Amino acid sequence: MSFADHSLESVLQKVTDLAARVLPGEPATSVTIVDGRRATTVAASHPLARQLDEVQYAQGSGPCVEAATTGVLVELLDTTTETRWAAFPRVAAQRDCRAVLSFPLPAQELVRGGLNVYARTSERLDERARQVAARFAAYAVVPVSNMYLYESAVGRAEHLRAALDSRAVIDQAKGILMERHKLSADQAFSALAEVSMTANTKVRDIATHLVQTGELRLT
Incomplete structure (x- = not known):
């Protein structure tokens, strides 16, 4: 995959779109970036991913927020039985999201974030899915880090x-x-x-x- 001559948004859109095509569970995918205390969705393969991200930002908790801020992989295996994260699992289940995998972007000094996978079928997000998500997260962190370095240089x-x-x-x-x-x-x-x-x-x-x-x- 060549990312030359593309904007940050177009690169991350390619990452989320490709992740949605190759990961199991017919997922909607997104990339979350946390700047200070503010979380933002910078790319999404489907409106569902952006909507579920926003639910978590609004309540201040959820798999995508936790993964982005702690740097730890977070899994929600069944939205119909999950009891963590307040109302989020119930809202996700109502919108036909069966499971969630939020994979943190590789640690960088200037940026925190995560790749979020919202599975829409009962197909399990297994170890292979985790490995694939890790590779996509590694793709995503490079342009995001470059953006922050550029903005920092411009600010100075x-x-x-x-x-x-x-x-x-x-x-x-x-x-x-x-x-x-x-x-x-x-x-x-x-x-x-x-x-x-x-x-x-x-x-x-x-x-x-x-x-x-x-x-x-x-x-």
């Missing part, structure tokens, strides 16, 4: 750009005050800081206002 770049922009406008404002009032650089910054504290406004915003209007105080 944006933060640096904002810091540089902020410094540039503050330096311009200091230059105006130094020229206008014959102040030193430190005195000019102190003047900006004093107005910032008085107005309860960021120094950058005070500086921007001065550069744009020639006035030291915000109006």
